[in-house]
Amino acid sequence: MRTLAALLVGVMFGAGLALSDMINPARVQAFLDVAGAWDPTLLFVMVAAIPPSAVAYLIRRRMYRPLFSERFFIPESRTLDWRLFSGAVLFGVGWGLAGFCPGPALASIVLGVWQPWLFVAAMIVGMALHRVTPPARVALSKSQQV
Amino acid sequence: MEPLSPLMPLTGGLLIGLAAALFLLLNGRIAGVSGMAARATGIASEGAPWPSAIAFVVGLPAGAAIVAHLIRQPDIAVTSSAPVLVAAGLLVGYGTRLGNGCTSGHGVCGIARLSPRSIAATVTFMASAALAVFISRHVVGG
Numbered sequence: 024m025r026t027l028a029a030l031l032v033g034v035m036f037g038a039g040l041a042l043s044d045m046i047n048p049a050r051v052q053a054f055l056d057v058a059g060a061w062d063p064t065l066l067f068v069m070v071a072a073i074p075p076s077a078v079a080y081l082i083r084r085r086m087y088r089p090l091f092s093e094r095f096f097i098p099e100s101r102t103l104d105w106r107l108f109s110g111a112v113l114f115g116v117g118w119g120l121a122g123f124c125p126g127p128a129l130a131s132i133v134l135g136v137w138q139p140w141l142f143v144a145a146m147i148v149g150m151a152l153h154r155v156t157p158p159a160r161v162a163l164s165k166s167q168q169v
Numbered sequence: 170m171e172p173l174s175p176l177m178p179l180t181g182g183l184l185i186g187l188a189a190a191l192f193l194l195l196n197g198r199i200a201g202v203s204g205m206a207a208r209a210t211g212i213a214s215e216g217a218p219w220p221s222a223i224a225f226v227v228g229l230p231a232g233a234a235i236v237a238h239l240i241r242q243p244d245i246a247v248t249s250s251a252p253v254l255v256a257a258g259l260l261v262g263y264g265t266r267l268g269n270g271c272t273s274g275h276g277v278c279g280i281a282r283l284s285p286r287s288i289a290a291t292v293t294f295m296a297s298a299a300l301a302v303f304i305s306r307h308v309v310g311g
Contacts, residue, residue, distance in 0.1 A: 028195040029221035033228020034235070035188035036200065036273075041236035041243050043181025049170050049246035055295075055302040062170070064178045069276065071182025072189070076281035079190030089197030096198050096217075098269075101285050110268020111275075111290040115297030117260030120305060121249050124272045125265060126202040128258075129226060130233040131245050138247040142258040149262020150203075150212045 025091045037130040043068045046131045048122025055119050170246065177241070189278050196221065201274025202229070203265035212266075268294075 044050045045068055053062035088094050118124045123131075123142050131139040189200040198217050207213035208222035216222065237243060249257065265271045268290055270279065275294070279287020 025196055025218065026220040026224045028191065029217070030224035030228045030231075032188045032192040032195075032200060033225035034232035035184050035191070035228075036202075036225075037229035037232025037234075038236045039181040039184030039188060039232070040229070041181070041233040042184060042240060043178040044173050044243055045178075045181065046233060046243050047170075047246055049244070049248065050173070052248070052302055053170060055299045056306060057299055058303055058307055062172065063175075064173050067175050067178035068182035068185065069280075071179045072186035072277045073281045075183065075186035076189040076193070076277055079193045080282040083193060086194070089193070090195045092195075092197040094197060095193075097193075097282070098199070098284070098286075103286060103289050107268050107286055107290055108293055110264045110266070111293035112297045113260045113264030114268055114271060115264070115294035115299075116301045117257040117262075117264060118272070118294065119298035119301030120260070121254050121257035122247070123254075123257065124202075124261065125206055126229060126271070126273050128261075129202065129206065130229040131243075133230040133234045134237055134243065134245055136245045136247065138249070138254055139245070141251060142254045142261075145255040145258025146262035147206070147210055147212070149259040149264075150207050150210070150266050151262075152259070153263045153266035154212050 028091055036126065039068075039072075040127050040130045046127045046134075048127070050122075051124075051127070052119070052122040055122075170244075185273075185277060186281075189273070189281070193278075199270075199274050199278045200225075201270050201278060203261075203271040204269075204274055207266060264294075 040046045044064060050062060050064055054065035121142055128139045128142045192198055192200040204216055205222045205225045208216040209226040275287040275290040280291060
């Protein structure tokens with residue numbers, strides 16, 4: 024059931040990215056290009072995506088455990104450290120340069136263009152590089168995901 | 170590029186938000202794509218169970234393909250050259266591991282639960298992305 028739920032969530036997520044045009048790098052870059060012909064699309068996506076997610080976090084408080092897992096896995100860390108900021112800066116630069124972030128890049132690999140494949144391959148190499156970098160190993164073991 | 174009717178991003182966003190909500194209530198986890206990708210490839214040693222991560226990652230293109238066939242064929246307009254795509258991919262891969270998340274985990278899920286780390290990360294990557302676009306379009310290129 025857990026795996027099936029993950030598949031359904033992935034499908035909904037991918038469909039949402041395609042429907043909202045967040046899958047199109049030009050659309051994302053037009054949002055980020057505050058000095059050019061600014062496109063508000065990404066803002067609409069965030070405005071619509073956050074409330075259902077927020078409601079789920081409120082419901083979660085009244086639940087002992089999720090339906091298909093033994094417990095919730097929500098990161099509790101509130102510490103703002105250099106890793107969070109430098110990671111976000113690096114991610115942002117890559118996101119701005121290509122117009123792809125991980126979700127849209129993965130979602131668009133079946134849509135008949137080659138660029139997402141190259142981007143995803145480089146992204147996986149980047150993730151693996153983080154894994155093998157000595158200071159990063161500490162980050163990986165100390166902090167939870169997100 | 171043509172302006173898009175707000176109905177599309179609002180519906181798409183709602184779908185993304187519902188997906189994140191379901192993942193939390195059913196599996197108890199954050200719907201963060203970078204974390205799932207790292208888990209699916211075996212790069213992350215912690216996180217969602219491997220079959221779930223694989224299913225989620227496979228679901229993304231499947232969902233996009235369904236929309237492309239039934240509702241609208243999205244245009245994937247990539248302006249970056251191959252070397253830029255490689256550099257950007259490396260930065261996104263490394264950066265999302267170092268910063269523990271991307272637009273989905275920090276941007277959608279993190280803001281929804283008012284996580285200070287996620288809000289700080291989202292403001293930071295939005296700013297650095299806007300700066301990267303500004304420099305590449307209006308300073309270097311353009």
